[in-house]
């Protein structure tokens with residue numbers, strides 16, 4: 496995927512110097528098209544691996560994989576159609592963090608993004624307004640990514656912030672901050688404390704406070720306990 500995005504952005508840079516808006520749009524589309532073709536299989540494989548690893552039983556997980564892939568065909572198979580309907584429209588990129596921009600790892604605090612991926616996302620944000628949408632707390636995602644020119648939607652969208660002043664060419668959105676669930680913060684904290692207490696005796700369980708939501712990690716819990 497990284498290779499794909501890099502190829503796309505390189506192509507855009509190469510093809511857009513001194514050209515008209517229409518040419519630039521065409522070049523961007525070409526980059527996206529190339530992106531999809533390059534490493535879609537790798538992405539699907541890592542996704543399938545992570546599904547397998549977090550399922551209570553491997554057998555159940557294997558059955559889910561095949562039906563999921565049948566029921567959710569790749570959008571890349573309809574790329575021409577997507578290009579056609581996007582004609583004259585603004586393309587916006589929404590990216591997940593864990594398992595997409597960073598590899599899935601056992602310790603959520605160590606899900607680091609590679610420098611190469613950071614460079615690629617920066618280039619992508621130069622072509623399209625780009626947002627990272629995550630279940631994590633927004634500040635945590637920002638600390639991993641460290642790109643001021645992006646939109647960040649943390650806590651599954653309960654905490655959205657636009658690019659920092661001067662970090663984006665999309666000036667009208669610079670002051671964006673949306674936190675519609677602030678009144679529930681004390682309740683989320685209470686739930687967090689209760690979950691810590693509930694999982695205290697489960698070896699490997701970890702509770703993560705994501706500000707407007709809470710995650711309970713069971714990746715390192717013995718399958719027999721689940």
Ligand SMILES: O=P(O)(O)OC[C@H]1O[C@H](O[C@H]2O[C@H](CO)[C@@H](O)[C@H](O)[C@H]2O)[C@H](O)[C@@H](O)[C@@H]1O
Pocket residue numbers: 549591592593594598599600601602603604606628629630631703705710712714
């Ligand atoms: O909605 P998402 O952005 O996909 O967030 C889902 C969870 O992502 C993180 O957990 C996942 O990645 C961890 C690091 O690779 C891994 O250890 C864990 O098993 C995965 O579920 C994040 O830590 C959670 O808070 C999010 O809910």
